[in-house]
Amino acid sequence: METVSDWASHGGRQIVCRHGSEATGGEMTFAVFLPPAAKTEPCPVLWYLSGLTCTHANVMEKGEYRRAAAEAGVIVVCPDTSPRGDAADDPAYDLGQGAGFYLDATQAPWAGRYNMKRYVTEELPALVGAEFPADMDRQGIFGHSMGGHGALTLALSLRGRFRSVSAFAPIVAPSLVPWGEKAFGAYLGPERAAWRRHDAVALIEDGARVDEILVDQGEADNFLERELRPELLEAACRDAGIALTLRRQPGYDHSYYFISTFMADHVRFHAERLTK
Amino acid sequence: METVSDWASHGGRQIVCRHGSEATGGEMTFAVFLPPAAKTEPCPVLWYLSGLTCTHANVMEKGEYRRAAAEAGVIVVCPDTSPRGDAADDPAYDLGQGAGFYLDATQAPWAGRYNMKRYVTEELPALVGAEFPADMDRQGIFGHSMGGHGALTLALSLRGRFRSVSAFAPIVAPSLVPWGEKAFGAYLGPERAAWRRHDAVALIEDGARVDEILVDQGEADNFLERELRPELLEAACRDAGIALTLRRQPGYDHSYYFISTFMADHVRFHAERLTK
Numbered sequence: 246m247e248t249v250s251d252w253a254s255h256g257g258r259q260i261v262c263r264h265g266s267e268a269t270g271g272e273m274t275f276a277v278f279l280p281p282a283a284k285t286e287p288c289p290v291l292w293y294l295s296g297l298t299c300t301h302a303n304v305m306e307k308g309e310y311r312r313a314a315a316e317a318g319v320i321v322v323c324p325d326t327s328p329r330g331d332a333a334d335d336p337a338y339d340l341g342q343g344a345g346f347y348l349d350a351t352q353a354p355w356a357g358r359y360n361m362k363r364y365v366t367e368e369l370p371a372l373v374g375a376e377f378p379a380d381m382d383r384q385g386i387f388g389h390s391m392g393g394h395g396a397l398t399l400a401l402s403l404r405g406r407f408r409s410v411s412a413f414a415p416i417v418a419p420s421l422v423p424w425g426e427k428a429f430g431a432y433l434g435p436e437r438a439a440w441r442r443h444d445a446v447a448l449i450e451d452g453a454r455v456d457e458i459l460v461d462q463g464e465a466d467n468f469l470e471r472e473l474r475p476e477l478l479e480a481a482c483r484d485a486g487i488a489l490t491l492r493r494q495p496g497y498d499h500s501y502y503f504i505s506t507f508m509a510d511h512v513r514f515h516a517e518r519l520t521k
Numbered sequence: 522m523e524t525v526s527d528w529a530s531h532g533g534r535q536i537v538c539r540h541g542s543e544a545t546g547g548e549m550t551f552a553v554f555l556p557p558a559a560k561t562e563p564c565p566v567l568w569y570l571s572g573l574t575c576t577h578a579n580v581m582e583k584g585e586y587r588r589a590a591a592e593a594g595v596i597v598v599c600p601d602t603s604p605r606g607d608a609a610d611d612p613a614y615d616l617g618q619g620a621g622f623y624l625d626a627t628q629a630p631w632a633g634r635y636n637m638k639r640y641v642t643e644e645l646p647a648l649v650g651a652e653f654p655a656d657m658d659r660q661g662i663f664g665h666s667m668g669g670h671g672a673l674t675l676a677l678s679l680r681g682r683f684r685s686v687s688a689f690a691p692i693v694a695p696s697l698v699p700w701g702e703k704a705f706g707a708y709l710g711p712e713r714a715a716w717r718r719h720d721a722v723a724l725i726e727d728g729a730r731v732d733e734i735l736v737d738q739g740e741a742d743n744f745l746e747r748e749l750r751p752e753l754l755e756a757a758c759r760d761a762g763i764a765l766t767l768r769r770q771p772g773y774d775h776s777y778y779f780i781s782t783f784m785a786d787h788v789r790f791h792a793e794r795l796t797k
Contacts (some may be wrong), residue, residue, distance in 0.1 A: 253741065253770075254778035309585050311781070465529065494529075502530035505587070 246376055249274065255315040256281040259305065264372060268364040269328035270357060275369065276301040277377060278311055282318035287380035289519035290373065291512065292407075293323045294365065294388030294395040297424070298343045301325050304389070307501035313509040317516030320379055324365050326391065328358045339424050340431055346419070347395030348443045350432035359432060362443075366399055366406070385409035385515035389504055390468070393460070394419055397445035397478075401453040409518035411459035411511045413504045414466055417478035418446040424472050449481040457488035459514050461507045463497030522652055525550065531591040532557040535581065540648060544640040545604035546633060551645065552577040553653060554587055558594035563656035565795035566596045566649065567788065568683075570641065570664030570671035573700070574619045577601050580665070583777035589785040593792030596655055600641050602667065604634045615700055616707055622695070623671030624719045626708035635708060638719075642675055642682070661685035661791035665780055666744070669736070670695055673721035673754075677729040685794035687735035687787045689780050690742055693754035694722040700748050725757040733764035735790050737783045739773030 249261040257280045266273040282288050291314070293304055301323045304310070314321045327345035333354040335341035345361035374381040386407045388396040393415020400410035419425020420440045429440045441447035462475050469475075475491055482489035497503040525537040533556045542549040558564050567590070569580055577599045580586070590597045603621035609630040611617035621637035650657045662683045664672040669691020676686035695701020696716045705716045717723035738751045745751075751767055758765035773779040 252774060252776055252778035253739070253772035253782075255782045259778050306583050306777075309588070309781075311778075312585070312785070463529070496529035498528060500528055501582075502528035502535050502587075505585075506529075506531045509588070 246372060254278070255311040257283065257311070257315050259311065261301065261305070266364060266368060268360040268368045269332070271328055271330045271332060273329070273364065274301055274325055276305040276323040277373065278314055278321040279377065280315045280318045280320065283320060283378045287378045288318050288320045289383035289385065289516075290320045290322060290379045290381065291515050291519070292365065292384065292386040292396070293321055294347060294386070294392030295323065295326050296388070296390030296392050297326070298338050299326050299392075300343075303501065304504070307505060308508055309505035310508050310512055313512035317512055317520065319512060319516050319519060320377065321512075322369070322373055324369055327361060332358045340428055344391065344428060346391060346428045346432060346443070347399060348432060351439070352432060352434045355432050362399070365395070366403060383408060383519045385519050387411040387413070387511055387515065388415070389413040390473075390499065391416055391424070394425075394445065397458070398443050398448060400455050401445060401448040402442060404454065409515045410455055411514055413460075413507065413511070414462050414468070414473055414499055415445070415460060415475075415478075416472060418444055418474055420444045420447060421477070422472045422474060446477045446481045449485045449487065454485065455487060458482065458490070459511065460489065460491045461511070462491065462493050463499065463503045464493050464495045465497055466499045466503075468499055522648060530554070531587040533559065533587070533591050535587065537577065537581070542640060542644060544636040544644045545608070547604055547606045547608060549605070549640065550577055550601055552581040552599040553649065554590055554597040555653065556591045556594045556596065559596060559654045563654045564594050564596045565659035565661065565792075566598060566655045566657065567791050567795070568641065568660065568662040568672070569597055569599045570623060570662070570668030571599065571602050572664070572666030572668050573602070574614050575602050575668075576619075579777065580780070583781060584784055585781035586784050586788055589788035593788055593796065595788065595792050595795060596653065597788075598645070598649055600645055603637060608634045616704055620667065620704060622667060622704045622708060622719070623675060624708060627715070628708060628710045631708050638675070641671070642679060659684060659795045661795050663687040663689070663787055663791065664691070665689040666749075666775065667692055667700070670701075670721065673734070674719050674724060676731050677721060677724040678718060680730065685791045686731055687790055689736075689783065689787070690738050690744070690749055690775055691721070691736060691751075691754075692748060694720055694750055696720045696723060697753070698748045698750060722753045722757045725761045725763065730761065731763060734758065734766070735787065736765065736767045737787070738767065738769055739775065739779045740769050740771045741773055742775045742779075744775055
């Protein structure tokens, strides 16, 4: 693992690392923020999964998570959203590089390198646990849009791994919306039964559970009705007895100006569950 | 004036505007954050001047000023750092576009369009006062590096205009350091007497005054000894009886990870002086 950057910030350190990845067959870059408390003790780890087109850098630069994470004593890890370099790609913004959808692809040309589920749940946690003062028994996960989908599906399918899960404007039912149908068709093939293991609403319908979920959703989000459809998560959680707090935020769109507004709330939500 | 973007954020609005500028002879873009309080009453205005290579967007995306400004009820205006488009330019990052140094150039090819002092102290305030619920009797100013130089020199040379002034890692004595010698030589010509009106330390030596100044300076800043030299400001303020609070911050560099760490302190420093 190579340190690309290491900035003092908010009393802690904002670090960018690069490493050779077996899961994705190439070099991967991620960001990790160490709060001041990490100087003296292992700290819980909060995973932030980003949305379409993002790298590790978008939320690192624009997410405004450091003050709250420093105050709470939480490490924040921000992975990339897909393999890079010579990995297969597609000209569209919503397929290929920048659009890994946090699953392990089974279809050509994506299979073999588009293993973002394995990357963010196995390979990168092992690296983070080995390289940083991280208490891997206390992990939370959140994300935005495609990354909200990732946070929800990984928390639901890896029961017990994450003590807390939240999302900003998540894709909650990818099997039913254009972004997900396109990506899942490409990565997983036409057999829709395989899609359900990567669809938060379907996972809940099929019996997967978490205790509670916090979601913020802007009401002026251009993708709300076509791609995000939080009402489907609401219905699934109601039927399953999952405590969903869905906050519809008037006037807010899909941007980092929305994410950063509610970032501190989310970091504190996780910290309360990770540090008690 | 044209609205380029208008995002809900932290209960207020982060807006980007474009307008034809007489002072700089072309189109200029600036950012303005309206706090929630601006919905119902005129709010004080805090000017943020950016450093070399920046546009309005750097601090807007990475400066993390919105939460504190929303809480304090302060409008934050972030101008660009030079004329753009077909204005004269130079291949170096520290001259020409992105490097206006907040003065009115007198030398070819810069004279005529490189009028950033006139732009940020006359033209843009008139526009902001006309277009937004801004109380122009309550203005503060701050900035970073070249923009810290701008904040200090404009506050010192326009006595009474700004109720508060602060800076992150400012160029305090441009006449004596490479960045300033290069830019002032190009924009103002070889006659160093003319430089003193755009040099914070020289202005203080020549009798200009403000009541107090807050400066944060990273001790791991690569530009500290060669370009920034806060000890010169310290000496000038001591001799002049200006209350300078110079905070040397161990480990911090020249980046937005430094700026954003101390941004809320600065916004509150200004707000206390602008809202009482």
